[in-house]
């Protein structure tokens with residue numbers, strides 16, 4: 083139910099003449115705002131990251147917390163415009179955000195983004211925003227918030243931020259601009275349809291003003307945000323105002339769907355399975371990216387723990403197996419993509435214990451498999467930076483390798499292979515290739531096709547690069 087909206091927005095744009103955010107602005111902004119350099123080695127243009135983008139990529143795992151009014155609705159997608167759920171439903175009577183943070187620690191998540199407002203229109207914090215009803219002009223408070231619910235007085239966002247701070251987990255918010263059932267808004271536009279129970283009538287101008295005022299509150303009251311999530315973007319009319327608000331209030335924040343409004347944008351990988359293609363580049367605007375793009379815009383792989391792409395907690399929903407989640411880890415983090423996994427408190431406000439266990443199992447696997455290398459980081463390299471190798475004092479058995487590129491001056495490696503010397507080979511000096519690939523970026527994990535091998539030496543051979551490559555890490559592991 084998420085990025086699909088982007089597609090809709092583009093279609094709507096055609097029919098309404100109201101242009102979606104991405105696309106039109108992109109063309110003229112791309113070269114003006116993108117930072118790049120010319121390689122002294124090959125003369126090609128190399129996109130440069132911001133320090134914030136690099137720090138963000140290095141976190142590798144985050145959570146996208148779906149907890150909101152839709153948690154109390156039995157639809158697969160939460161609110162879809164057919165109803166405004168009664169505010170009396172929102173009653174997380176055991177709410178404990180420290181419990182959420184514990185699960186993040188167990189998983190190994192370094193940052194968390196909480197849904198502050200989803201399609202229902204319900205806001206999980208108090209707001210000072212008031213607005214005129216149409217056509218009467220009567221001013222009323224934005225009253226579809228936690229302050230009018232059974233847990234009045236609880237600021238869920240505040241609790242969440244405090245719990246994250248205690249555990250050194252970075253935080254951010256998701257606020258959908260394009261849908262708001264309470265105000266009868268779809269694809270960013272106030273609809274001119276008969277009002278359903280609980281819906282209020284406002285003008286488009288009023289809606290746009292409410293959005294900007296609430297973003298201002300969200301971006302002012304909770305400190306520095308690590309990541310801001312625009313699901314489905316925002317309308318072209320709001321583009322300049324959003325860009326101004328970002329540079330005024332959160333210039334250092336990473337912004338999902340923020341290309342054109344920030345110097346720290348990231349992109350969607352293109353699906354919700356947690357699968358990044360191989361290769362996935364840190365550059366380029368769509369999907370697996372483009373090594374020749376002048377825009378550094380790393381990818382995020384958002385995906386669910388529950389089966390069938392279900393984001394909000396639901397009764398009797400099945401969880402994905404540990405085996406499947408390990409595969410997701412390899413296909414996201416292992417393919418130079420940020421793994422952002424859904425975290426779903428239930429209607430009491432806690433993470434259900436079976437869910438907590440599955441997150442911890444995944445975290446345990448990652449720590450056990452990749453926590454320490456069988457041997458330390460490789461430092462032995464050729465002068466041109468292309469060959470990195472290690473000869474072992476005695477044979478070691480390993481089944482996979484991890485390579486990390488230092489992207490401070492951009493992603494430069496284009497093709498590489500991993501070769502080993504086998505302990506039981508008759509010719510011990512002979513190299514055998516066990517893996518090869520193209521994009522490395524923040525991290526590339528290669529599970530060796532041949533399985534576990536007893537080896538006496540391992541080598542990374544960077545066979546194509548657009549500048550002198552710099553490695554952050556090169557390690558080998560045995561996990562199966």
Ligand SMILES: *[C@@H]1O[C@H](CO)[C@@H](O)[C@H](O)[C@H]1NC(C)=O
Pocket residue numbers: 208209210299303
């Ligand atoms: C509402 O306004 C008061 C007074 O200016 C301020 O203290 C409070 O933080 C505001 N609330 C929000 C949600 O911004």
Ligand SMILES: *[C@@H]1O[C@H](CO)[C@@H](O)[C@H](O)[C@H]1NC(C)=O
Pocket residue numbers: 216217274275276277283284285
């Ligand atoms: C909402 O108000 C506008 C006037 O601003 C009016 O034209 C429209 O019919 C109203 N819509 C509904 C659904 O009541």
Ligand SMILES: *[C@@H]1O[C@H](CO)[C@@H](O)[C@H](O)[C@H]1NC(C)=O
Pocket residue numbers: 169222225226230
């Ligand atoms: C919110 O305000 C509207 C308009 O005054 C009213 O009809 C509605 O009952 C209010 N809702 C709550 C939860 O107070």
Ligand SMILES: *[C@@H]1O[C@H](CO)[C@@H](O)[C@H](O)[C@H]1NC(C)=O
Pocket residue numbers: 274
């Ligand atoms: C909304 O619908 C009403 C009745 O169908 C119509 O009179 C009015 O002009 C419409 N308003 C807009 C802004 O389209």
Ligand SMILES: *[C@@H]1O[C@H](CO)[C@@H](O)[C@H](O)[C@H]1NC(C)=O
Pocket residue numbers: 462471472473
């Ligand atoms: C490091 O490289 C040098 C030659 O450059 C070599 O003599 C030495 O054995 C290498 N060390 C290891 C641990 O591979």
Ligand SMILES: *[C@@H]1O[C@H](CO)[C@@H](O)[C@H](O)[C@H]1NC(C)=O
Pocket residue numbers: 469543544545
């Ligand atoms: C690295 O790979 C290239 C291309 O396959 C090859 O020509 C070169 O000899 C390799 N380097 C070493 C040290 O084997």
